[in-house]
Amino acid sequence: MSTRKAFVSRRVFLENEIIPACIIVDNGKVTSIQPGDGSKISKSDVPEIINVGDQLIMPGVVDCHVHVNEPGRTAWEGYLTATKAAAAGGVTTIVDMPLNSIPSTVTLPAFTTKLSEAAGKCYVDVGFWGGIVPGNQNELVPMLNAGVMGFKCFLIHSGVDEFPHVDRSDLEQAFPILQGTSAVVLFHAEVDCGCGSSTYIEKEPRKYETFLESRPDQMELEAIKLVCELCLKYRVRCHIVHLSTAKALPIIIDARKAGAPLTVETCHHYLSLEAETIPDGATQYKCCPPIRGKSNQDLLWEALKDGHIDMVVSDHSPCTADLKVLDTGDFLCAWGGIASVQLGLSLFWTNCLRHDMTLVDLVQLLCRKTAEMANLGHRKGAIKEGYDADFVVWDPDSTFKVTEKNIHFKNKITPYMGKELKGVVQSTIVQGVTVYDRGDFSEAPRGHFMLNEKNKSQSAL
Numbered sequence: 001m002s003t004r005k006a007f008v009s010r011r012v013f014l015e016n017e018i019i020p021a022c023i024i025v026d027n028g029k030v031t032s033i034q035p036g037d038g039s040k041i042s043k044s045d046v047p048e049i050i051n052v053g054d055q056l057i058m059p060g061v062v063d064c065h066v067h068v069n070e071p072g073r074t075a076w077e078g079y080l081t082a083t084k085a086a087a088a089g090g091v092t093t094i095v096d097m098p099l100n101s102i103p104s105t106v107t108l109p110a111f112t113t114k115l116s117e118a119a120g121k122c123y124v125d126v127g128f129w130g131g132i133v134p135g136n137q138n139e140l141v142p143m144l145n146a147g148v149m150g151f152k153c154f155l156i157h158s159g160v161d162e163f164p165h166v167d168r169s170d171l172e173q174a175f176p177i178l179q180g181t182s183a184v185v186l187f188h189a190e191v192d193c194g195c196g197s198s199t200y201i202e203k204e205p206r207k208y209e210t211f212l213e214s215r216p217d218q219m220e221l222e223a224i225k226l227v228c229e230l231c232l233k234y235r236v237r238c239h240i241v242h243l244s245t246a247k248a249l250p251i252i253i254d255a256r257k258a259g260a261p262l263t264v265e266t267c268h269h270y271l272s273l274e275a276e277t278i279p280d281g282a283t284q285y286k287c288c289p290p291i292r293g294k295s296n297q298d299l300l301w302e303a304l305k306d307g308h309i310d311m312v313v314s315d316h317s318p319c320t321a322d323l324k325v326l327d328t329g330d331f332l333c334a335w336g337g338i339a340s341v342q343l344g345l346s347l348f349w350t351n352c353l354r355h356d357m358t359l360v361d362l363v364q365l366l367c368r369k370t371a372e373m374a375n376l377g378h379r380k381g382a383i384k385e386g387y388d389a390d391f392v393v394w395d396p397d398s399t400f401k402v403t404e405k406n407i408h409f410k411n412k413i414t415p416y417m418g419k420e421l422k423g424v425v426q427s428t429i430v431q432g433v434t435v436y437d438r439g440d441f442s443e444a445p446r447g448h449f450m451l452n453e454k455n456k457s458q459s460a461l
C-alpha cells in the first residue's frame with residue numbers, strides 16, 4: 001500500500017507566490033507540487049488526500065532559539081511541553097539552547113545525555129546547540145561531529161552558574177578550532193562594562209525603568225564590537241542572538257560590509273512590546289537584553305525591512321512562577337526570560353501589516369533564514385520538492401485570545417496573556433505527519449532529531 005499523501009489548498013505558499021496547489025508527500029518528503037485543486041489525483045495512487053480548503057499551507061516555522069531546560073530544570077520546561085506548544089503554534093522545528101538544562105550541553109557526554117532524555121518526547125523536529133564555556137575548547141569538535149549545529153556563548157553572566165561566560169581569551173582559543181567547520185557561534189551579546197546605572201539598586205525595583213537602566217544599550221554595543229572584531233579576524237560564522245538595541249546596527253552593517261560572515265536575530269518581544277507600557281511589577285516582561293522603548297522598536301522594524309536583521313525567533317526561556325517573583329514584582333530579583341514558543345507566528349503576523357510587511361517577509365524571517373542559520377536550509381524552511389514535508393495550516397484572517405487554557409508550554413506565564421492575536425493555527429504537519437490538529441496532538445510524539453550531518457537525521461522516537 002502506498003504511503004503517499006496529498007495536501008490540497010486553494011492557498012499554498014510556494015517560493016514567492018500563493019496559489020491553489022496539491023503537495024504530494026511520500027516518506028516525510030515533498031515529492032511533487034501540482035498547481036490546481038488536486039482533482040486529477042487518483043485515490044489508488046495517493047490513498048490519503050487532506051483538503052484544507054481556504055486555509056493557508058505555509059512552510060512550518062523554524063524557531064532556532066528555544067530553551068527546553070531538560071534534563072535538570074524540568075519544572076521550568078521539558079521536551080513534551082515545549083514541543084507541544086511549538087506544534088500548536090505552527091513551529092515544526094526548534095533548536096534547543098545548551099543552557100538551563102543540567103548538565104548544560106558543553107561536553108560530548110552532556111550532549112549524549114540530552115539526546116537520550118529528549119528521545120520519545122518530541123512532537124516536532126529538534127536540533128541542538130552546544131555551548132562554549134571557559135576551558136571546553138576540546139569538546140567542540142566532538143560535539144559537532146555528534147550533531148550539534150553550532151555553539152552559544154555568553155559574554156556576561158548567563159543567569160545559571162553551570163554555564164559560565166567567556167571572554168576574549170577563551171574565544172581566541174575556540175575560534176581557530178572552529179575555522180573551516182560548519183559551526184556557527186551564537187553570542188549573547190551583552191558585556192558588563194560598568195556602564196549600567198549605579199543608582200538603580202536604590203530605586204524602586206517594581207518599576208520597569210529601574211531594570212532598564214541597569215542594562216543600557218552600551219552593554220550590547222560593547223559586546224557587538226567584540227563579536228564583529230573576532231568574526232572578521234577568524235572568519236568563523238557568527239550570529240548575534242536576541243538583538244535588542246537598534247543602536248548596534250551601524251556596527252553590524254559595517255562589519256558585514258567588510259565581509260564578516262555575521263547574522264543577526266531579534267525576538268518577537270522586542271518587536272511587539274515596549275518599555276513605556278510595561279506595568280509596575282510585571283516581571284513576565286523581564287528578559288535580557290531588556291525590551292527597550294517604542295522608538296527603538298520602530299528602528300528594529302526598519303532594520304528588518306532593510307535586511308539588516310535576518311530573522312525573528314522566540315527566545316522561549318521560561319521558568320517557574322516563584323522565580324518570576326510575581327508576588328513582589330521585583331524586577332531586579334526576577335528570572336530573565338520570556339515564554340512564547342507557541343505564539344511567534346501570530347505575534348509577528350499581528351504586527352506585520354502595520355509595518356508594511358507581507359507573508360513573503362514572514363516566511364523569510366521566521367522559516368527560511370532561521371533554517372539556513374541552523375544548518376537546516378537544505379531541508380527546512382520552504383515547501384519544495386525534496387524538502388521535508390513540514391507545514392503549518394493556518395488562517396491569517398482569524399483572531400484568538402491568549403488564555404491559560406490554550407497555552408501548552410509548562411508554566412503559563414507570559415506577557416501576552418489575554419492579548420488578542422491575529423492568525424489561528426489549524427494544524428501542523430512534521431515530515432508528513434499531522435502532529436497538531438485543532439487542539440489535539442498526535443497520539444505519540446513523532447518528531448525527529450536534526451543532527452548536523454547534512455541529509456541525515458536520527459529518529460527521536
Ligand SMILES: NC(=O)NC(NC(N)=O)C(=O)[O-]
Binds near residue numbers: 067242287288338
Ligand atoms: N539563561 C537564559 O535562559 N537566558 C536567556 N534569558 C533571557 N533572554 O532573558 C537568554 O537567552 O539569554
Ligand SMILES: [Zn+2]
Binds near residue numbers: 188241288
Ligand atoms: Zn541570551
Ligand SMILES: [Zn+2]
Binds near residue numbers: 065315
Ligand atoms: Zn535565550
